Amino acid sequence: MPVKMQPTSVIKVNLGIDPNGRVQRFFATTCAKHMDKYVPFDTGALARYHIEGGNKIVYNQLYARYQYYGISKNGKHLNYQKDKHPLATSYWDKHMWTAENQDVVKEVQNYIGGKLK
Numbered sequence: 001m002p003v004k005m006q007p008t009s010v011i012k013v014n015l016g017i018d019p020n021g022r023v024q025r026f027f028a029t030t031c032a033k034h035m036d037k038y039v040p041f042d043t044g045a046l047a048r049y050h051i052e053g054g055n056k057i058v059y060n061q062l063y064a065r066y067q068y069y070g071i072s073k074n075g076k077h078l079n080y081q082k083d084k085h086p087l088a089t090s091y092w093d094k095h096m097w098t099a100e101n102q103d104v105v106k107e108v109q110n111y112i113g114g115k116l117k
Contacts (some may be wrong), residue, residue, distance in 0.1 A: 034104055
């Protein structure tokens with residue numbers, strides 16, 4: 001008896017793991033939540049006004065690029081206000097992932113209802 005398989009793209013959509021699927025959106029939202037404490041903070045606009053796409057998070061402020069790379073328009077290194085966000089840093093996504101990837105993975109596992117190996 002032949003086995004009929006769905007195309008990979010259909011399987012991904014059904015599981016919610018395609019770029020705009022429910023699991024991918026949950027992963028992006030979870031990452032954004034965990035990154036918040038690493039995002040530089042003055043008024044809070046940078047962290048507050050971000051856009052979570054299926055497979056990306058966009059910090060939508062004119063100065064976001066400078067904050068992310070930690071370099072001013074003049075090429076000088078930025079000093080982040082540690083009194084408001086003690087963990088604020090450049091490359092906040094990478095710092096968050098290094099420190100909290102296990103927590104993010106557990107949250108996604110709980111969301112999908114099981115463990116991934």
